[in-house]
Amino acid sequence: MIDVLAGITLNENDRRLLIIFVIVLVVLFVLVGLIGMGIRLLFQSQGRRIDNEIHDAVVYRVIGDPKHLSKYGVKKNAQLFVRQVSPAILIGVVLLVFYLIYSAIAEDWAANHFERFSTVFYVYDWGDESIYVTLWGMRIINEAPPLVHAPYFNGAYWASYIIVPLFVIFVVYYAVASMAYLARAVYLRRRCKSVYEKTLEGYNFHDALKFDKEKALASEEAKAKLGAGESTKG
Amino acid sequence: MKFLKNFSLGLLWAFLSPLLLAALAIWSVYALVVYFVEGSICIVRFFKGKSFFPPLEEDVMVEKIKKKELDDLIGAKEEAAAPAPQPQPQNVYVQTNYYVHPGAPIPGVPPMAGTPLPGASPLPGSTPLPGASPIPEAIPVAPAAPAIETGIIPPEETEPSPADFGTSSFDYDPETGRLVQKTEDEGIDELLEGVELPKEGEE
Numbered sequence: 001m002i003d004v005l006a007g008i009t010l011n012e013n014d015r016r017l018l019i020i021f022v023i024v025l026v027v028l029f030v031l032v033g034l035i036g037m038g039i040r041l042l043f044q045s046q047g048r049r050i051d052n053e054i055h056d057a058v059v060y061r062v063i064g065d066p067k068h069l070s071k072y073g074v075k076k077n078a079q080l081f082v083r084q085v086s087p088a089i090l091i092g093v094v095l096l097v098f099y100l101i102y103s104a105i106a107e108d109w110a111a112n113h114f115e116r117f118s119t120v121f122y123v124y125d126w127g128d129e130s131i132y133v134t135l136w137g138m139r140i141i142n143e144a145p146p147l148v149h150a151p152y153f154n155g156a157y158w159a160s161y162i163i164v165p166l167f168v169i170f171v172v173y174y175a176v177a178s179m180a181y182l183a184r185a186v187y188l189r190r191r192c193k194s195v196y197e198k199t200l201e202g203y204n205f206h207d208a209l210k211f212d213k214e215k216a217l218a219s220e221e222a223k224a225k226l227g228a229g230e231s232t233k234g
Numbered sequence: 235m236k237f238l239k240n241f242s243l244g245l246l247w248a249f250l251s252p253l254l255l256a257a258l259a260i261w262s263v264y265a266l267v268v269y270f271v272e273g274s275i276c277i278v279r280f281f282k283g284k285s286f287f288p289p290l291e292e293d294v295m296v297e298k299i300k301k302k303e304l305d306d307l308i309g310a311k312e313e314a315a316a317p318a319p320q321p322q323p324q325n326v327y328v329q330t331n332y333y334v335h336p337g338a339p340i341p342g343v344p345p346m347a348g349t350p351l352p353g354a355s356p357l358p359g360s361t362p363l364p365g366a367s368p369i370p371e372a373i374p375v376a377p378a379a380p381a382i383e384t385g386i387i388p389p390e391e392t393e394p395s396p397a398d399f400g401t402s403s404f405d406y407d408p409e410t411g412r413l414v415q416k417t418e419d420e421g422i423d424e425l426l427e428g429v430e431l432p433k434e435g436e437e
Contacts, residue, residue: 029245037244039251057292060299072292079287081265082272089269178262 017135017142046180047187053080054188058195066192073188081181088173095166102159116160123148 053076057063063072103109124145133142153161247254276286407414 032248033241033245035244036246036248036251037240039254040240040244040247056296056300060296062292062295062299072290075290078268078272082269082276082287085265085269086273089273174262175258178265179258181265182258182261 014135017133017140021135021140043179043183047183049080049180050077050184050187050191053077054191066196069195070188070192073192074185077181077184077188080184081177084180085174085177088170088177091166091173092170095163095170098159098166099163102163106159111160113160113163116154116157117164119149119154119157120151120161122150 050073054063054069054073057072058069063069103111125148126145128146131141131143131145132139134140275288279286279288405414406412
């Protein structure tokens, strides 16, 4: 092992590449962690919304057992999901109707609308082998890829410019609403257990019999003040 | 430390994100089915003129409890805002007037039967003045006690005579209807009438 490590020689270029590679790895590591944190926090904030729906029925003692709370919570969760996802479904229905009408009129059922929509972005040639270099058996990028085309609008692709954005909005909106529905269901299961849970954790039967020093001192101070007040009156 | 704990959990969630995406995809299909079922119920209820979602029994009970609590709170506030009126002390001053004229009631003497007390309401059967209050019922008057029992003889109604006014230095002349001053001797003689004076030398 030591012989292998001793045999490794780095020139100036390799050394720079190694440093850049390590920096990129660290940045990616931090980014991934932050994205995971964001997803977890979003999941938690969406899940706590179920408390708002079932709070009154629990606090006013209308529901008294976990099974009843679970049934009630499932109904309230479904109603809330329907209210939240209705705009997304409406966008999806409008998108579907538009796609069917356009494809029927233009007779263009096999069109790749995503490729046509990509004309509004910068497109690079990531398949060019000249931009890659092999380092310790790994293929890493060495320079910027060549540009294929800059953004431009093609009049013939006007339907794609409507269909693709609507589709993206529908997918993202529906995914977020579904994730919220899933998060609330997970938190509902937790609440059904925790709300009616009886626990003796931290309770000691003999604690009530122990001498409470602070309470005794407080009562003594009160007695002293009362005695001083009576003497001044006399 | 809390940030590091959250960061590490975030890394864990990022590494488990493929599983989360798979679970989300399956849940989305189930959610779509739930949406079509609930949505159909909502559309049917909408065309029947009802609300989108059927009211749950638990929500109805919660609303009843909240309404009852609100009514109790409003009732308690109204009672606190309008305290019960306390009875004002009434000072009643009783003034008793005694008039010296014939027929006036004498304290301790029972009135004659049939005669109303001064200031009392008119006798039954009399017509009230316009605008006057309605005639109340006659106050029951105690019958006059017989003279033998009480020992008090009520005075008879007679015209006053000069003797009622006692002796004075004036005399009443019925012819002129005026008072005439008596002579000195007449006045002294009347005063000394019936009085035996001691003779001179006697003590």
